[in-house]
Amino acid sequence: MTHPIGAIVPAPLLQVRGLGLSLPDMAKKPFFSAAPMKRILRDVHFTLEAGGTLGVIGESGSGKSTLARALTMLMPPQDGALLFQGRDVRRFDAADMVAYRTQVQLVFQDPMSALNPRRRVRDIVSQPLRALGRLAREDRDGARAAAQLLERVGLAAQLGGRYPHELSGGQRQRVGIARALALQPLALIADEVTSGLDVSAQARIVALLEELRRDNGLALVFISHDLSLVRSLCDQVLILRQGVVVEHGDAADIFANPRHAYTRELLDAIPLPEHDPGWLERESVV
Amino acid sequence: MTDGTVATVDAIDAIAAVAPVLQIDDLHVEIRQSGRVTPILRGVNLSVSAGRIHALVGESGGGKSMVAKAATGLLPESAVTTRGRITLDGQDVTRWDEPRWRTLRGRTVSMVLQDPLTALNPVRRIGAQMADVLRLHQGLRGGAVEAENLRLLEQVQVRDPTQVLRQYPHQLSGGMRQRVVIAMAWACRPRLIICDEPTTALDVTVQKQVLRLIHKLAGEGQGVLMVTHDLGVVAKLCHSLSVIHGGRILESGSVPEVFAQPQHAYTRALLAATPRFDRPGHTLVPVDDGLIEQLDAEARAYDRSQGVLA
Amino acid sequence: MIERADIRLWQRLLRNPRVVVGGLVCLLMLVLAVGAPWIAPADPQAQDLIASFESPALFGTPADADPDAPRYWLGTDNLGRDVASRMVYGTRIALLVAVVAATLTALVGSLLGALAGFYGGRVDALISRLVDVWMSFPPVLLAIVLVSVIGTGLWSVIAAIVIVDWTRFCRVVRAETQAQKALDYVTSARMLGLSPLRILASEIFPNVAPLLITLITLEMGVAIVVEAILSFVGLSLASGTSTWGGMIGEGRLYVNQAPWLMVLPMLAMMAAVLGLNALGDGLRRELDPVVRR
Numbered sequence: 001m002t003h004p005i006g007a008i009v010p011a012p013l014l015q016v017r018g019l020g021l022s023l024p025d026m027a028k029k030p031f032f033s034a035a036p037m038k039r040i041l042r043d044v045h046f047t048l049e050a051g052g053t054l055g056v057i058g059e060s061g062s063g064k065s066t067l068a069r070a071l072t073m074l075m076p077p078q079d080g081a082l083l084f085q086g087r088d089v090r091r092f093d094a095a096d097m098v099a100y101r102t103q104v105q106l107v108f109q110d111p112m113s114a115l116n117p118r119r120r121v122r123d124i125v126s127q128p129l130r131a132l133g134r135l136a137r138e139d140r141d142g143a144r145a146a147a148q149l150l151e152r153v154g155l156a157a158q159l160g161g162r163y164p165h166e167l168s169g170g171q172r173q174r175v176g177i178a179r180a181l182a183l184q185p186l187a188l189i190a191d192e193v194t195s196g197l198d199v200s201a202q203a204r205i206v207a208l209l210e211e212l213r214r215d216n217g218l219a220l221v222f223i224s225h226d227l228s229l230v231r232s233l234c235d236q237v238l239i240l241r242q243g244v245v246v247e248h249g250d251a252a253d254i255f256a257n258p259r260h261a262y263t264r265e266l267l268d269a270i271p272l273p274e275h276d277p278g279w280l281e282r283e284s285v286v
Numbered sequence: 287m288t289d290g291t292v293a294t295v296d297a298i299d300a301i302a303a304v305a306p307v308l309q310i311d312d313l314h315v316e317i318r319q320s321g322r323v324t325p326i327l328r329g330v331n332l333s334v335s336a337g338r339i340h341a342l343v344g345e346s347g348g349g350k351s352m353v354a355k356a357a358t359g360l361l362p363e364s365a366v367t368t369r370g371r372i373t374l375d376g377q378d379v380t381r382w383d384e385p386r387w388r389t390l391r392g393r394t395v396s397m398v399l400q401d402p403l404t405a406l407n408p409v410r411r412i413g414a415q416m417a418d419v420l421r422l423h424q425g426l427r428g429g430a431v432e433a434e435n436l437r438l439l440e441q442v443q444v445r446d447p448t449q450v451l452r453q454y455p456h457q458l459s460g461g462m463r464q465r466v467v468i469a470m471a472w473a474c475r476p477r478l479i480i481c482d483e484p485t486t487a488l489d490v491t492v493q494k495q496v497l498r499l500i501h502k503l504a505g506e507g508q509g510v511l512m513v514t515h516d517l518g519v520v521a522k523l524c525h526s527l528s529v530i531h532g533g534r535i536l537e538s539g540s541v542p543e544v545f546a547q548p549q550h551a552y553t554r555a556l557l558a559a560t561p562r563f564d565r566p567g568h569t570l571v572p573v574d575d576g577l578i579e580q581l582d583a584e585a586r587a588y589d590r591s592q593g594v595l596a
Numbered sequence: 597m598i599e600r601a602d603i604r605l606w607q608r609l610l611r612n613p614r615v616v617v618g619g620l621v622c623l624l625m626l627v628l629a630v631g632a633p634w635i636a637p638a639d640p641q642a643q644d645l646i647a648s649f650e651s652p653a654l655f656g657t658p659a660d661a662d663p664d665a666p667r668y669w670l671g672t673d674n675l676g677r678d679v680a681s682r683m684v685y686g687t688r689i690a691l692l693v694a695v696v697a698a699t700l701t702a703l704v705g706s707l708l709g710a711l712a713g714f715y716g717g718r719v720d721a722l723i724s725r726l727v728d729v730w731m732s733f734p735p736v737l738l739a740i741v742l743v744s745v746i747g748t749g750l751w752s753v754i755a756a757i758v759i760v761d762w763t764r765f766c767r768v769v770r771a772e773t774q775a776q777k778a779l780d781y782v783t784s785a786r787m788l789g790l791s792p793l794r795i796l797a798s799e800i801f802p803n804v805a806p807l808l809i810t811l812i813t814l815e816m817g818v819a820i821v822v823e824a825i826l827s828f829v830g831l832s833l834a835s836g837t838s839t840w841g842g843m844i845g846e847g848r849l850y851v852n853q854a855p856w857l858m859v860l861p862m863l864a865m866m867a868a869v870l871g872l873n874a875l876g877d878g879l880r881r882e883l884d885p886v887v888r889r
Binding site: 072074094097098101106108109110113114115116117118119124127128131132163165179 | 779780781785787788789
């Protein structure tokens with residue numbers, strides 16, 4: 001990408017270069033020594049601009065959830081570079097890290113464990129504000145902030161008084177997103193936030209994310225195994241297979257002309273909602 | 287349509303001379319608990335014929351799991367069947383008690399559930415669990431059990447059956463576990479196999495293989511009731527479908543017809559909310575709240591017309 | 597801000613039979629313990645050798661009894677002491693031991709358990725090994741040895757219970773803390789930069805609390821029984837003081853002629869333990885938002 005000389009180019013929001021992560025393989029641990037390291041992610045590259053959307057597609061064992069944790073430094077990567085607005089995240093000190101994590105928020109997959117089951121929704125949603133001391137003086141318990149956040153994600157403010165298990169799966173996910181929005185992040189990393197949801201609830205979440213992107217300029221890393229959902233939401237797509245990036249690029253391009261055999265296999269395996277008697281027996285052309 | 291239900295005649299079933307393996311007529315089920323009455327099935331009509339795969343499509347809370355439970359006699363204690371009939375393989379099982387149901391389960395009707403990890407006993411080997419089914423329902427003993435186990439696993443396309451029989455559930459992949467569960471469900475050639483979201487937890491490539499397997503089973507003469515919320519699976523695998531919401535069947539018919547021309551607004555709404563990677567311009571439209579409210583109001587009106595105090 | 601939900605909470609509590617029955621038993625115990633000097637009909641230590649082994653007046657008095665003599669509603673023991681008064685004073689000891697011992701045990705055990713569960717690594721290794729070694733001593737023997745060494749007395753009994761039983765809380769709280777820590781909501785809290793202590797207190801504790809409620813009431817029951825065992829073997833309080841265990845121990849000798857001496861305190865103990873367990877179970881059911889639907 002070329003720029004006129006002298007133009008100030010804002011650094012992309014997130015830059016990932018050659019990211020690699022290994023974890024100890026406890027299954028192969030010998031009795032008296034440390035467990036051998038198992039490669040979960042290898043050589044991952046991508047760039048996320050402000051307001052951009054990246055879809056990360058992978059099946060189980062692909063390392064996509066590990067990538068989410070690596071990006072937020074929950075599991076620090078051993079190799080490669082992770083740059084946030086041009087700065088090296090791996091060199092951040094504690095204060096920088098807190099700031100980083102307020103600006104890049106992680107939304108978890110399983111809303112049952114992602115929300116404290118014994119706290120009311122409004123306390124869950126306002127917790128980040130309380131933790132960082134950002135509540136307005138008139139709003140000591142965060143109720144007003146919580147109401148605003150709930151409304152932002154399309155939930156009635158009254159739901160604030162409920163407990164997580166009293167909400168539907170789709171509602172719980174939206175609570176998770178509301179909490180992530182509390183600190184006004186620049187980017188959301190959504191780790192399988194639509195799994196286990198009904199078609200309609202999924203559509204609602206996708207619509208919400210799209211809206212947040214449009215209205216707030218929120219960048220999005222959308223991790224999913226559902227290619228169709230990724231297609232409807234993301235401009236850029238990254239396909240992971242066993243920790244390795246198999247395909248990466250513009251979404252429209254990849255879906256129209258998949259280059260890698262694995263991508264073609266994935267596309268062929270997706271049942272589209274239209275009658276096609278020959279689909280079952282058709283093998284993907286490898 | 288005076289009561290708002292749309293029904294397209296399923297030509298295939300009408301032609302089939304064989305009586306359906308599962309016939310549900312006008313089923314009304316209520317939950318009675320702590321003095322409150324909640325209708326959960328409101329006049330459900332459904333039939334599944336031998337060799338055919340019928341889908342029951344809906345969102346959570348719509349009643350589809352309840353229908354599956356009713357067809358296997360697993361409705362909760364608090365559920366009361368107030369009207370209607372369930373006919374399983376020619377027998378009226380509507381008000382059967384537990385001992386009688388036990389004679390049917392496994393032999394005439396079996397179930398494949400969503401999560402194979404919890405469906406299988408984690409502390410017993412696969413071979414032992416499969417053997418249980420065979421010993422109980424077919425009275426096989428000794429060497430015959432082992433032989434049948436191997437045969438069943440081959441039927442579900444498990445590549446190394448001898449090895450798998452010796453393993454524990456957690457040592458197998460999700461797809462493999464689901465195959466084992468299907469093998470167990472199929473062991474006694476039940477007339478009806480009910481699959482409740484069998485592929486939701488699986489990777490999409492594995493899902494295709496499992497769907498292929500289910501299709502093959504239907505080809506052997508089993509009737510399959512496929513409970514799912516995934517319209518893609520319905521379109522590719524099933525012969526016919528019923529759309530359920532609020533315990534009412536809103537639309538039913540053959541798959542080619544319904545997908546080509548969905549009649550009910552809810553069916554259309556579900557299709558509009560289903561993502562499609564082959565249509566770049568297709569925006570996902572969540573099901574309209576107004577439509578849901580209207581359907582709920584219709585359900586309440588129906589309850590009142592039935593004299594149900596909710 | 598008191599919500600309608602909180603008012604409804606009290607209504608619900610009062611409707612739960614376990615809470616009501618257990619609560620009444622505990623309330624009764626509390627009243628008896630606190631009001632012992634006023635409620636007990638006689639001085640529990642007062643001996644009247646002439647009136648020894650009087651059968652409980654509850655079961656009827658012999659026709660030829662002296663109408664001026666004091667009525668002993670629950671009879672007297674071998675030294676003519678009023679059983680009813682002894683039982684009432686015994687409630688004091690039982691309740692005191694139950695509450696104090698259970699609370700201290702819970703505090704010590706839960707604290708160590710939470711630290712072990714949350715920090716893991718060396719902290720966990722150290723505490724777990726400690727628990728393992730500690731638990732390898734037979735509990736009752738440990739208590740007896742302890743009291744023999746420290747000497748008898750109320751505080752020795754309490755110390756013995758705490759020292760023996762803290763491991764139970766430690767193990768359970770450690771396991772539950774570990775389980776909760778693995779959940780994503782704790783990860784979210786950590787990512788906000790909250791300190792471990794704050795996470796333990798405000799995030800994890802509410803999820804461990806239901807378990808603790810049950811354990812504490814169970815522990816109270818255990819404390820009452822342990823005190824009784826120690827009294828039975830004469831290692832509890834001074835023999836003059838009325839304790840249920842002591843009464844059982846002494847009553848054992850006269851079980852053929854005056855069975856009520858042993859039976860009555862046993863019934864009292866059973867009622868106390870059952871009441872505590874019922875209350876604990878009922879409270880857990882009503883207070884835990886996840887359990888009640």
